[in-house]
Amino acid sequence: MVRLTVLGGAGEIGGNKILLEDGDRRLLLDFGISFARRSRFFEEYLAPRAAAGLADLIVTGVLPAATGLYRQDLLAIGGPGVPAPHAEPAVGALLLSHAHLDHAGHLGFLDARIPTYCSAPSHGVLSVLQGVRGRAFESEFLDYLERPAFRDLRAAVGRRFELVDGEFAAGGFACRALPVDHSVPGSLAFLVRTSRGNVLYTGDVRFHGPDAADSEAMLQAAGREGVWLLLTEGTRLDVLDRRTEDDVYRECLAAVAETAGPVIADFAPRDVSRMRTFLRVARETDRVLVITAQDAYLLETLHDVDPRVPDLRREPILVLKERKQTGTYSERDYPRWERRVLARPSARTAGELRPMRDRCLLALGFWDVQNLADIGAGRDALYIRSASEAYTEEQAADERRMHNWLALLGVRRHLYSHASGHAPQPDLVRMVRALGPEVLVPVHTEVPRLWRDLLPEVAVIEPTPGVPLEW
Ligand SMILES: [Zn+2]
Secondary structure, eight states: OEEEEEEEOSSSSSOOEEEEEETTEEEEEEEOOOHHHHHHHOBTTBOOOGGGTTHHHHHTTSSOOOTTOBOHHHHHHOOTTOOOOOSSOSOSEEEOOOOOHHHHTTGGGBOTTSOEEEOHHHHHHHHHHHHHHOSOGGGOSSEEOOSSOOTTOOOOEEOOEEEOOEEEEETTEEEEEEEOBOSSTTOEEEEEEOSSOEEEEOOSOBSSSTTHHHHHHHHHHHHHHOOSEEEEOOTBTTOOOOOOHHHHHHHHHHHHHTOOSOEEEEOOTTOHHHHHHHHHHHHHTTOEEEEOHHHHHHHHHHHTTOTTSOOTTTSSEEEEEOOOTTSSOOGGGSOHHHHHHHTSTTEEEHHHHGGGGGGEEEOOOGGGHHHHHHHOOOTTOEEEEOSOOOOSHHHHHHHHHHHHHHHHTTOOEEEEOOOOSSOBHHHHHHHHHHHOOSEEEEOSOSOTTHHHHHOTTSEEOOOOTTOOEEO
């Protein structure tokens, strides 16, 4: 019997946590943060307490109260609703589609005996994220400190990662990793062979980005093998617009070409496709792309495993050396990863960038706005917002603050240019028709019902969180 339990990601965008069982074989597909749920109870300064183990996360329903999944040290702390400790983990593997936090963010709470199967770039992104955040309770992706974490107990416990590409075996299943185009490098769809037939999990996918050929190859390969059950995302199932990454490139190129002053490009962190787009724009307009030390660390880490990621040594890229700690740019002001990045000849302080700002394309956003004020902008500047629109109250408030800063800096020209990381309705429908599954289980969408109207020939089963579906 095949059983599928959507623990997270049913009727919501993100928070994917899916349990797939076939007889006594079990695996998890993603283990992400439900930001919708989390933001109902927490914010920046009201965060789940490490000292309480899993209690805050389970009492709020941010994590499911499932047995056999979590770290022994956290279960031992206990708390209301926290499952009892187990002897052996209940699942044999975690298949991680990509390193966005709504898919990967809570894997640090899983029993370390559960190995994670992901692409080399996904592992790279997680290592950068953990590196720049330092030791934080919700960011212990690669290793963690056992709780209670006494000061003299410094050794971190490592987590096992298996970097996959093509065919592999996990949790007793024969699986296949199929690269797809999405807004973070190393995104995968997974084909899992069960006793009822092939299950395909799309992760997040699009067919209009720079790596669209990967998604098309996934369709071909999975279509050839045959798909019995399709677990698909539908973030933009109700959206028809099919703006491509190339549209963003052309719009931004035209606007930057007629700008005399500095250009500020504000896009999502770790969206390497967008960074590639702005690098192209910078090259075409004889500008130099200025990125943060964090972005430089990301490119440095990813270029080694994905040649499509820009090479810092060969491209017209400068790295912003921020004022930190003492404000004197002393080496001791920076953590080790940042010191290494800033040792490059391409590192520049805001003071060094200021006189050359008119020749710069500054890849800086809300969190870097004070650096932007140090560099200066002026009335000849152009601000390009190149990310999805604000949809939470916090994001809307940050956007207002960003606009206040831009007004203060005298920036009058604004451009909005963006293409989504997710496929719109026409591509999603085409994808399902090409795969021809018997059953479709929608996840990562707020409009799962729409699948029924769009594809009357497919059995669409809307999952209820935590309720197993059986075949
Ligand atoms: Zn994603």
